[in-house]
Amino acid sequence: xxxxxxxxxxxxxxVKTRRERPRVMGAGKQLHAGPLTYVxxxxxxxxxxxxxxxxxxxxxxxxxxxxxxxxxxxxxxxxFKNMERAWEEGGLGTAMFNTIFVAGMITISTxxxxxxxxxxxxxLRFKFSxxxxxxxxxxxxxxxxxxxxxxxxxxxxxxxxNQLQTVILPTLCTAxxxxxxxxxxxxxxxxxxxxxxxxxxxxxxxxxxxVVFPAARPAMAVLGxxxxxxxxxxxxxxxxxxxQENPTVQVALNxxxxxxxxxxxxxxxxxxxxxxxxxxxxxxFGKQIVxxxxxxxxxx
Amino acid sequence: xxxxxxxLAHPASSADAAPGDKPGAAGxxxxxxxxxxxxxxxxxRLYRWDMKASPYAFISPFFIVFGAFSLIPLLYxxxxxxxxxxxxxxxxxxxxxxxxxxxxxxxxxxxNALWNTFTIGVISTVPQLLMAIGLxxxxxxxxxxxxxxxxxxxTPYATSVAAATLVFVLLYSxxxxxxxxxxxxxxxxxxxxxxxxxxxxxxxxxxVIWRWTGYNALIYLAAMQAIPVDLYESxxxxxxxxxxxFIHVTIPQLRPTILFTVVVSTIGATQLFGEPLLFGxxxxxxxxxxHQYQTLGLYMYDQGWIIGNLGKASAIAWSMFxxxxxxxxIQLLISRRLRKSQ
Numbered sequence: 001x002x003x004x005x006x007x008x009x010x011x012x013x014x015v016k017t018r019r020e021r022p023r024v025m026g027a028g029k030q031l032h033a034g035p036l037t038y039v040x041x042x043x044x045x046x047x048x049x050x051x052x053x054x055x056x057x058x059x060x061x062x063x064x065x066x067x068x069x070x071x072x073x074x075x076x077x078x079x080f081k082n083m084e085r086a087w088e089e090g091g092l093g094t095a096m097f098n099t100i101f102v103a104g105m106i107t108i109s110t111x112x113x114x115x116x117x118x119x120x121x122x123x124l125r126f127k128f129s130x131x132x133x134x135x136x137x138x139x140x141x142x143x144x145x146x147x148x149x150x151x152x153x154x155x156x157x158x159x160x161x162n163q164l165q166t167v168i169l170p171t172l173c174t175a176x177x178x179x180x181x182x183x184x185x186x187x188x189x190x191x192x193x194x195x196x197x198x199x200x201x202x203x204x205x206x207x208x209x210x211v212v213f214p215a216a217r218p219a220m221a222v223l224g225x226x227x228x229x230x231x232x233x234x235x236x237x238x239x240x241x242x243x244q245e246n247p248t249v250q251v252a253l254n255x256x257x258x259x260x261x262x263x264x265x266x267x268x269x270x271x272x273x274x275x276x277x278x279x280x281x282x283x284x285f286g287k288q289i290v291x292x293x294x295x296x297x298x299x300x
Numbered sequence: 301x302x303x304x305x306x307x308l309a310h311p312a313s314s315a316d317a318a319p320g321d322k323p324g325a326a327g328x329x330x331x332x333x334x335x336x337x338x339x340x341x342x343x344x345r346l347y348r349w350d351m352k353a354s355p356y357a358f359i360s361p362f363f364i365v366f367g368a369f370s371l372i373p374l375l376y377x378x379x380x381x382x383x384x385x386x387x388x389x390x391x392x393x394x395x396x397x398x399x400x401x402x403x404x405x406x407x408x409x410x411x412n413a414l415w416n417t418f419t420i421g422v423i424s425t426v427p428q429l430l431m432a433i434g435l436x437x438x439x440x441x442x443x444x445x446x447x448x449x450x451x452x453x454x455t456p457y458a459t460s461v462a463a464a465t466l467v468f469v470l471l472y473s474x475x476x477x478x479x480x481x482x483x484x485x486x487x488x489x490x491x492x493x494x495x496x497x498x499x500x501x502x503x504x505x506x507x508v509i510w511r512w513t514g515y516n517a518l519i520y521l522a523a524m525q526a527i528p529v530d531l532y533e534s535x536x537x538x539x540x541x542x543x544x545x546f547i548h549v550t551i552p553q554l555r556p557t558i559l560f561t562v563v564v565s566t567i568g569a570t571q572l573f574g575e576p577l578l579f580g581x582x583x584x585x586x587x588x589x590x591h592q593y594q595t596l597g598l599y600m601y602d603q604g605w606i607i608g609n610l611g612k613a614s615a616i617a618w619s620m621f622x623x624x625x626x627x628x629x630i631q632l633l634i635s636r637r638l639r640k641s642q
Binding site: 031032033037038040041044045047048049051052054055058066067068069070071113114116117119120121124125126129132136139141142143144145146147148149150151152153156169170172174175178201203204205208229232233235236239240249250253254256257258264267268270271272275278281282286287290293294295 | 347352354355356362363365366376438443444447449450452453457458461463466468469477514515519522570578584600604613620624
């Protein structure tokens with residue numbers, strides 16, 4: 001995505017002359033939704049939520065009841081029993097702790113490094129800054145599959161197989177995060193503020209600490225949430241790098257799902273447990289996450 | 301949103317300027333390089349050094365991580381793809397030349413995986429983006445509780461591949477599955493979603509569609525909100541109804557965003573891995589009993605970590621990269637053609 005493609009289209013002359021004519025009713029204004037809109041949206045909302053609600057229903061039933069037709073449509077009484085079994089048999093306790101640790105470390109370092117790099121790209125002049133920024137964006141094109149074989153071999157060499165740092169290290173910093181912070185800081189951080197600090201003789205680190213971090217705080221929060229969701233759900237590298245003894249939630253869910261004698265109700269309880277922390281975060285910060293995607297993705 | 305668009309104009313201009321800059325000119329040009337008056341020469345030298353070095357220090361973590369965990373591995377993957385590397389005997393690598401690639405090109409499973417990646421990619425990306433545009437159009441109306449709608453549409457995005465797929469496996473199960481039960485309700489014969497060719501591919505695609513439609517809708521919504529109101533006004537004066545306005549104003553204005561989502565979705569589809577792996581359960585890495593939904597990502601995992609031939613897995617990874625590059629060039633050509641025709 002080159003920058004020029006996304007520049008705002010300018011209204012041309014004919015539009016201006018037309019504007020002097022009397023306004024047409026309804027034209028241009030943001031219109032209120034009609035009943036049909038609400039019906040269609042409700043249908044989409046239902047489709048979005050139904051699989052999640054049904055996970056909870058299935059998790060609260062017994063394995064036999066799930067195999068019957070019609071499938072259960074309302075909650076049963078086994079939810080906590082199934083969750084307990086998933087927690088113990090699926091090793092979800094360790095998995096949950098591991099995932100929180102991994103996702104937490106990745107989030108902290110990504111937000112910190114992205115803010116620093118984003119600030120440099122947004123407000124500092126240095127040689128090759130434009131080329132380096134394009135390079136940063138370009139790296140998003142490289143599929144993770146291209147790195148996994150050597151990474152696996154190196155981690156084995158280091159004796160780090162099945163250890164959490166194998167999962168954390170490659171994601172300490174992301175191109176998306178850097179670009180996201182750059183786009184935010186270009187407009188949110190007044191250049192005069194930096195100049196004023198400079199005139200006072202502030203070093204770069206002081207500027208970062210006293211000017212950049214306070215200005216970047218809202219975007220840092222959003223990037224943190226997006227990174228956490230991403231890290232929690234990451235699958236390809238963890239499943240290669242970690243085994244069942246020391247899994248993340250996704251790896252544990254995979255081994256729960258591929259068990260030879262699967263108890264579906266327990267699997268559903270595990271799936272619910274593995275998603276619950278994110279769903280709670282979503283309930284609390286949904287608005288910010290939505291705003292972050294709308295702000296960051298268009299520019300991505 | 302308009303301010304964000306302004307921001308986008310920046311990287312191109314600075315990219316153009318950078319190569320022409322004379323050494324040392326960058327620091328002086330913006331007037332920020334001058335030290336505060338009256339400071340000692342040691343301090344001013346330190347200050348100037350700080351000014352010059354700190355931008356590089358700030359961007360270096362990304363480039364170190366990228367270099368160590370993406371760029372160098374990428375080259376090593378090419379190196380390993382020319383070797384015989386077995387998971388069971390990691391130290392016994394031998395030179396294999398192009399054997400791994402020849403092996404791939406003559407393997408039916410490789411072509412099968414390539415074809416599956418393409419078909420699943422198409423049936424997951426096309427409906428997903430079409431629905432996302434429609435959904436964004438609806439969300440762009442003045443709505444009661446607009447934030448709630450957006451959050452609800454995005455909940456599948458917060459659900460992990462693993463959790464989502466495990467649920468869909470149950471929903472699609474042959475007997476007692478919710479979907480066959482519903483089909484039976486409207487008088488359609490049950491479909492064997494796990495064994496049949498197109499049925500299983502559709503099932504895998506539906507998981508992708510479910511997780512990403514809301515996400516793409518939000519991207520389109522953001523772009524729609526940046527379309528100048530004037531354009532709709534003049535279209536309305538010219539007598540365009542709502543549908544015509546959507547076709548002749550909204551869609552052309554969204555063109556760059558549509559291109560962006562197509563590129564991102566294509567990249568995602570090329571790498572499809574988690575959904576088919578978990579959908580297959582025990583035979584996951586094979587992509588079903590008949591390899592009917594084995595994608596390139598799965599094929600690589602299967603060859604590398606189930607069968608244990610890491611050299612071949614590296615060759616598959618590089619094939620994926622080459623295919624992505626070809627797709628990128630095609631998309632570039634199409635977008636250029638489209639821009640010329642406008």
